[in-house]
Amino acid sequence: MEESTALLDGCGEPAGIERTLAAVLAEVVRSEQVPVDGHFFDDLGADSLVMAHFCARVRKRADLPSVSMRDVYRHPTIRSLATALADAEPMPRSEPAAAVTAPEAPAPAPTAAGKRQYVLCGALQFLAFMAYLYLLAFGTALGYGWISAGSGALDVYLRSVLFGGAAFLALCVLPVLVKWTLVGRWKPQRIPVWSVAYVRFWIVKTLVRADPMVLFSGSPLYLLYLRALGAKVGRGAVVLSRNVPVCTDLFTIGDGTVVRKDSFFPCYRAHAGQIQTGPVTIGRNVLVSEATVLDIDTSLGDGAQLGHASSLHRGQAVPDGEHWHGSPAQRTDVDYQVVGQARCGAVRRATHSVLQLLVALVVYVPLAVGGVAALLVEVPQLSTALDPGPAVFADGSFYIEALAMSFVLVFGAVPAGLLVLTALPRLLSLTITPGRTYRLYGFHFEAHRTITLLTNWRFLKRLFGDSSAIVHYLRGLGYDLSRVEQTGSNFGTEMKHETPYLSFVGRGTMVADGLSIMNADFSSTAFRVSRVSIGPRNFLGNRIAYPTRGRTGDNCLLATKVMVPVDGEVREGVGLLGSPSFEIPRSVLRDSTFDRLKGHEELRHGLAAKNRHNVATMAWYLLSRWIFTFVLILLVTAAAELYGPLGVSGIMLADVLVVLFTIAYFVLVERVVTAVRPLKPLFCSIYTPDFWQHERYWKVPSETYLRMLNGTPFKNVAWRLLGVRLGRMVFDDGCHLTERAMAAIGDGCTLNLGSVVQCHSQEDGAFKSDRSTIGSGCTLGVGAFVHYGVTVGDGAVLAPDSFLMKGEAVPQEASWGGNPARPIRPYGEDEVRSGP
DSSP: OOGGSSOOOSSBBBBHHHHHHHHHHHHHHOOSSSTTSTTTTTTSSHHHHHHHHOOOOOOHHSSSSOOHEEEEHHHHHHHHHHHHHHOOOOOSSSOEEEEEOOOHHHHOOOOOOOHHHHHHHHHHHHHHHHHHHHHHHHHHHHHHHHTTTTHHHHHHHHHHHHHHHHHHHHHHHHHHHHHHHHTOOOOOOEEEETTTHHHHHHHHHHHHOGGGGGGGSHHHHHHHHHHOOOOOOOTEEEEEOOOOSSSGGEEEEEETTTTTTTBOOOSSSEEETEEOOOOOOOTOOOEEEESSOOOOOOOEOOOOOOOTTTTTTTTTTEHHHHHEEEETEEEEEEOOOOOOOOOOOHHHHHHHHHHHHHIIIIIIIHHHHHHHHHHHSSHHHHHHHHHSSSGGHHHHHHHHHHHHHHHHHHHHHHHHHHHHHHHHHHHHHEEEETTTTTTTTTTHHHHHHHHHHHHHHHHHHHHHHSHHHHHHHHHHHHBBBOOOOOOSBBOSOOOSSSSSGGGOTTTTOEOOTEEEOOOOOSSSSSEEEEEEEEEETTOOOOEEEEETTBBBBBEEEEEETOOOOOOSOOBOOOETTHHHHHHHOSSSSGGTTTTGGGSSSHHHHHHHHHHHHHHHHHHHHHHHHHHHHHHHHHHHHHHHHHHHHHHHHHHHHHHHHHHHHHHHHHHHHHHHHHHHSSSOOOOEEEESSSEEEHHHHHSSSSOGGGGGGTTSSHHHHHHTTTTTTTTTTOEEESOEEEEGEEEOOOTTTTEEETTTEEOOOEETTTEEOOEEETTTOOOEEEOOOOTTEEEEEETEEETTTTTEOOEEEEEETTTEETTEEEEOOOOSSOOOOOOO
């Protein structure tokens, strides 16, 4: 930053910057003048959205230094901000980092794909998908014929075990064989999206992530799978994340290293219309905490640690023995490893793996395979469809029975789920003592994993979330919710935990979607569960990982994607933002607009009306799933009907119909929901019909089916059908758009795995939403989060794991990164931006 940009007065104050900043802020808040010592939030009544507009205007001024939201929160007056800007050093590329040795100079960037390549890529992906469906149909027909020929229950069971085991082995081995056949060994390279080389990449990526071995994350079996794919995995490592690395030959993990759940380390990234592959190297005895992102060309040395909600940007390397946290990461003295080592040798690991396989092959697989065969044999209508004679669809009673069966499956899942989830996990929890360290891969480890799996069932959380019912459901699971202050929005529809029996949430606290309660801590040989306490009168934003040692108390605002601190004094009466986190105001004047509705009488009437609307929304949710399940039963019957004349091709045709129906049905459901009350920018109370309808929009439609379209041109078709204003040839590797009709994405954008564009925010009882626009040729990095009211200029890049705050305006061709995001310098000279 040039010192000459400021005119220093006799007292040494940057008077020039001060006067200009005051004039810009006065324009933003529409005032003749603002006091230079007035606090932005406490005195001037501004909020983060207003100050984001202020920052954007400052960045457009050539006579002023750049200002970020972090600067605004740290220096909340014009005078203190001007002084800080005048004294600031030139901005580094990111936080201080030891650079990884840069790769050799890359070849010139490939030209952008044309429409012909785009169409050809989609056609090849469709053919590959059809080939996979044919293999599944062939296996289904073969298995059904052999299993149904069994005589007696024991014979059917044994045949189910044998065939199920063979099918399981085939599904596990197929991705490995395809990877070595189509790719061989992965090397650092750049692959143009929509090219033939990209089709090979996509086939391998899709199969690797769909492999049943992914379900064994946290087990030594999972490490065997990674080794079979070419990864260099050390002895005694533990990988709890199900986000499988794709370019596995570029992935190295040392002995005794732990990688926690929800971490991303794919060894590739999509950038400006290219797939860039590169190494991720993790040394020995390293801890990679929960909700982290490791970009390509990053490394952690032996004994290093990376804290939760942190990331390494391309080129960052953590030296041996150092602890880093933040996004992008920087050095810290915090110790994130809280569990010691225990005896856990090779025999224990091998025994655990064998038992896991036996349980899967002897219990789960036969139930799935044999159960379907038994259903086809025992249900008269289905068995009739397989025999020559009149079609089952001509029998009117079949439809009544199909409706009854689908009703039992959907509506019966609610009481059955409640019964199982409130009983079995509670019994298992009696075997685990909080605070005691247990060895991995034993009975206690499996009991803990079973509790985690069962109590995180998404169906019931989505059904009860965003309503008063979620409080009773979580209490039934085992949460300690103290004396609940019911708001009707205490918790969202998406949250998870390690164990509900050690989760405490204080009175008056509200939690948005994406909370992950980290009740368990791990080393490479042991684990320990501990109580997590979230204080009263808190508000937690989206995508927060809350650790066992979180240092927050009463009346805190935890902003979206904040890194909850585990050191220092307990924070109370403040807000926390960023990674690493820093303090901001707990609330501002705009957020208190609807405080009058918190009065006893107003709250009683508003909550009662909201509850009635939420009950109707839950009915919508169950009804939509009932209809969906009913049609699926019809399609399964159609497969049986077509199997006679068409054989395997009939089953494959029915599989295609299931896929097409799923997409068309949930597009129609979403369109119906939004037709009642279209999405629009809002600033309202949570006790208004506009917000209740928005909750219905979050709950009733489904987004899960979109994952099968990731990385294909068909994803763009689906987005357009859902109302997204989408440009040409957008590459979407797994982006989530929370409000589809309020997002605009330009031509040739590149959207990475785990990126989010969220066009809303809720803080306490106030709800805000606005449109967000991503310009042409932009790139959103892995795990990047874009908030509402944002404009991203053409060709801009948002780095991995970044949080772009509400109201920000990113200039054209700019590179931003961090949490909260701010201008950074891109890594190396090979960063390219391309349009459509």
